[in-house]
Amino acid sequence: MATISDVAERTGLSKATVSRVINNHPYISKEKRELVYKAMEELGYQPNPSARRLRGQLTNTIGVIVPRIVNPFFSYLVDALEQVAYENNYQVLMFQSDEKKDKELYFLNLLKTKQVDGLIMTAIENEREVIESYTRFGPILFCNEYLSQSEIPVVRVDQSKAAYIGTKHLLDRGYRKIAYCTGGLFVDDGKDKDRNIGFQKALNDHQININTAWVFINKHTIEDGRHVMRQIAGMNEKPDAIFTGSDEIAAGVILEAKSLGMKIPEDLAVMGFDDQPIAEMIDPALTTIQQPIKEMGTISVDMLLRLLKNQPLDQKHKELSVELVIRSST
Amino acid sequence: MATISDVAERTGLSKATVSRVINNHPYISKEKRELVYKAMEELGYQPNPSARRLRGQLTNTIGVIVPRIVNPFFSYLVDALEQVAYENNYQVLMFQSDEKKDKELYFLNLLKTKQVDGLIMTAIENEREVIESYTRFGPILFCNEYLSQSEIPVVRVDQSKAAYIGTKHLLDRGYRKIAYCTGGLFVDDGKDKDRNIGFQKALNDHQININTAWVFINKHTIEDGRHVMRQIAGMNEKPDAIFTGSDEIAAGVILEAKSLGMKIPEDLAVMGFDDQPIAEMIDPALTTIQQPIKEMGTISVDMLLRLLKNQPLDQKHKELSVELVIRSST
DNA sequence: TTGTAAGCGTTATCAG
């Protein structure tokens, strides 16, 4: 590998001058500049990133932490993040937290050890204080998640409104006995709580009380959805609609309902969340809430790059709006 | 950030000794070793990776290049790769080639500039010579892809056999007019060609000739599948079965067929490929060919780490076997 | 078993 010294030698200039050319400094004569370019070309020279980093430069790498990449929501998000990063000459170091505190900590340390310039977190496992303590090593941005009372910037959709819209749609269609799934663990923070609020608000608007027997917590997968459906099937008083919180759970509910001989939406209306590809594929197609994933990715990277360049943020808390996609399951 | 000098100072030892402790060198007294550990702990010391790299060490990062992460096959593969990498204390730098030569080249350069120790390629865009020229900067491994006449190690499934098994299943069920989709562009290399061979072989076994009107090239998405189905619907002589080459295309075919009022498999049997989650979700559920993704990921990382450590490989060309999953679409 | 010192490839500072 050619080094800056090789280029210097070949041009008869000093390393300093070559470095200046590489970094587009002003006050260099046209001739020498071109001389350097030529030599770099001939030698196939590439600056050594490790040396640059050691010297205190940026790494041109941003870290992205997701719970699991196989969740389509996150693979689409990472897709968007990676593309925007690439356009800005940044690389993405992707990491799965697997919803484990220690894996998240491991990754936060990459910021500390300067392996990434900044971090986009799409999941939060550790306490606020822990995560905030890492901000002194570089900018952190929450994407699709947040911690209340935290100064860490956020890009997210208004989950409370999203749940409200979804629930209201069910109410508008005349359903009154609405079940509810949440991925949450009753934590006092983050997006699950917001969804709960939106759900409750919609019910309140219609003076309906929540039937706690119809609330299912800690649900995530298709299998969870099937399980929920079996539980419902065994109830004396059954709901007539369900707000699932994810297309995957919704798909599980529908699959199980069909195998139990039930009709969707006649016997049970099913509302998804995310508008993933399966929403269109399942029969009946899912009514669901579309999140602006691409936009969220674009804005997140933009904001993080601003933070990296110490440019001001117009807002620390960017909120995107969702859209109801009505299909056949409600 | 604490440096090795801080640790040295605090312990009253030299940087060299501290370094030896960090790197588990032999011939260090127990006392000093523990002294160093204690100081590292107290200072929250973490070795600076850039300095280590500059000094010629490994980066503990492997690069993984995929065409698009939103393709479930690849998100599951990356999931597996990342998990095994993590267990071995490696990080994954994920990159999407987007099927573009220049993006792939950009990423290959990370090997040249020592930002990754080795590379796992799950897609190949550039010519053999180009890619091979990068092997002098670090090990490259093909996963689920390969180039003939190349010395680059490979982990893959026997695609020819997979296509053979799938086609044979259709023949065994009595279908004789079999259509065929390929993602390929008629290149002379790689897995698409192998599938073609397997498909042809199965037909040959039954003395059936390929009807070129039923061969569809460059198909990848659900939308492509819908398009294929519309084309078929417009034909005078229609196939009675289709080997799609991916669950996504198969899903598109089925969705469009249903909206055209056709029955699956009565009017058209549909064979998927991959056994992605949608295979179970679509109605009728897809008969498909299951690829051992998890295993492929595990073996790939293992092999690359061996290469990194200059350990011998038992075989340069590891072939995994597939399994036919029979459901209701055939 | 431990310490000294050189060097990895850059860039910033200072001097010219």
Add this chain to the structure above:
DNA sequence: CTGATAACGCTTACAA
């Protein structure tokens, strides 16, 4: 406008 030099944090001969 250009050059010499030090420094970033670490590892490894070589010496002791």
